[in-house]
Amino acid sequence: MKKRPDGMWRARYRDATGRERARHFARKADAERWLAAQATSIARGDWVDPAKARVTVEEWSKVWLATKAHLRPRTQEKYESALRVWVVPRWGRVALADITHADLVRWIAEIHTGRSPAHTRHTLIVMSQMLKLAVRDGRLARNVADGVAKPRLTRPVPRFLTNEQVARLAGEMPEPYDLMVVLLAFTGLRFGEAAGLQVGDVDLARGRVTVNWSVTELARGGLHRDAPKTHRRRAVPIPAFLVARLRAYVKGKPDDAPLFTASKGGPLRNSNFRHYFFDPAVQRAGLAPLTPHNLRDTAASLAVASGANVKAVQRMLGHASASMTLDVYSGLFDAELDDVAVRMNAAATEALGEWGKSDGRVTEADTG
Structure with a gap:
């Protein structure tokens, strides 16, 4: 450290790569503190090149987004939307090094007003992932998004139809969408999975529908065909009455033909299906509010009511x-737990004899 003729203090050090770095300070104490901080960072191994940390958020967002090219198009769309609508307008011209934890806390609180918790969480996740990549790339010492509280998610309340209500809804649908509604309600397929079915996916001899593909409608108007959501193809049993209906429906159709199409042919889109067929039928059947996803809820409910355990429903x-199934549909298994208690009580009473008998009354002594 040396004092210059102009009175400024020149502080110098060599970085982790051996390159000399220097800054000028009006006060000697400030220069000493800066040198000590650089030495500590180098010793800890978290020193970063100040020039690399000066890249703007907008510039870095393009680098980060390029690392997501392997994801599903719909997921990429959501990332692009969060960047375009929320991240870049606020942070685009800000250098990575200038973002603070407190800034992010205030920002998330601001954008959460009037937005759903899911959208706010997604925006924070995008920002956090960008900063995490910057840390790994040696541009930041730490991710200042760590510890920023995410809004609590509110899970949509499942809607369960009875067998009679499913029949009423199907009765308001034109062919073949009446068949599709019943298929969704008794198999639990997602709409995109049903839209991706081909005739050859229906095994009438075994009474199975094999889910090989799922069709996703993109925000920009296209359709994307890919493996199911969990990337796991599965075979789903179908009731005998549906086998008979499907046999008549697929007769004479080639195996590679779509099982369901738009009314004028071509791929089936969720938005069009709802607007022209499903939503009007729901209104006529007096079942509003109802979405196609609620037919998946219904399938879970009907399966549990028929005696299926959580693993089978999963x-x-x-x-x-199975834990995910319980997270979503735990209430459906309450009756099953009651049955377990009844069976355990019967077995214990028989084994314990007189000691295990009780008149069923709870006293103060029982409760302590």
Whole structure:
């Protein structure tokens, strides 16, 4: 460290690569503090090149987005939307090094007003992932998005139809969408999975529908055909009455033909299906509000009511795990738990004899 003729203090050090770095300060104490901070960062191994940290968020967002090219188009669209609508307008010209934790906390609080928790969480995740990549690339010492509280998600309340209500809804649908509604309600397929079915996916001899593909409608208007959501193809059992209906419906059709199409042919789109057929039928049947996804809820409900356990429901719905099924439909299994308690009580009473008998009354002594 040296004092220049102009009175400024020149502080110098060599960075982790051996390159000399220097800054000028009006006060010697400031220069000493800066040198000490650089030495500590180098010793800890978290020193970053100040020039690399000066890249703007907009510039870095393009680098980060390029690393997501392997994801599904619909997922990429959501990332692009979050960047275009929320991240770049606020942070585009800001250098990575200038973003603080407090800034992000305030920003998330601001954009959460009037937005759903899911959208706000997604925007924060995008920002956090961008900063995480910057840390790994040696542009930042730490991710200042760590610890920013995410809004709590509110899971949509499932809607369950009875067998009679399914029949009423199907009765308001034109052919062949009446068949599709019943298929969704008794197999738990997602709409995109049903739209991706081909005739050859229906095994009438075994009474199975094999989910090989799912069709996703993109925001920019296109359709994307890909593996199911969990990337796991699955075979779903179908009731005998549906087998008979499907046999008549697919007769004479080639295996590679779509099982369901738009009314004038071509791919089936969720938006058009809802607007022209599903939503009007729901209104006529007096079942509003109802979405095609609620038919998936219905399938879970009907399966549990018929005696299916959580593992069977998981396999039918194509959930990644049984815990996920329980997270979404835990209430459906309450009766099953009651049955377990009844069976355990019967077995224990028989084994314990007189000691296990009780008049069923709870006293203060029982509760302590």
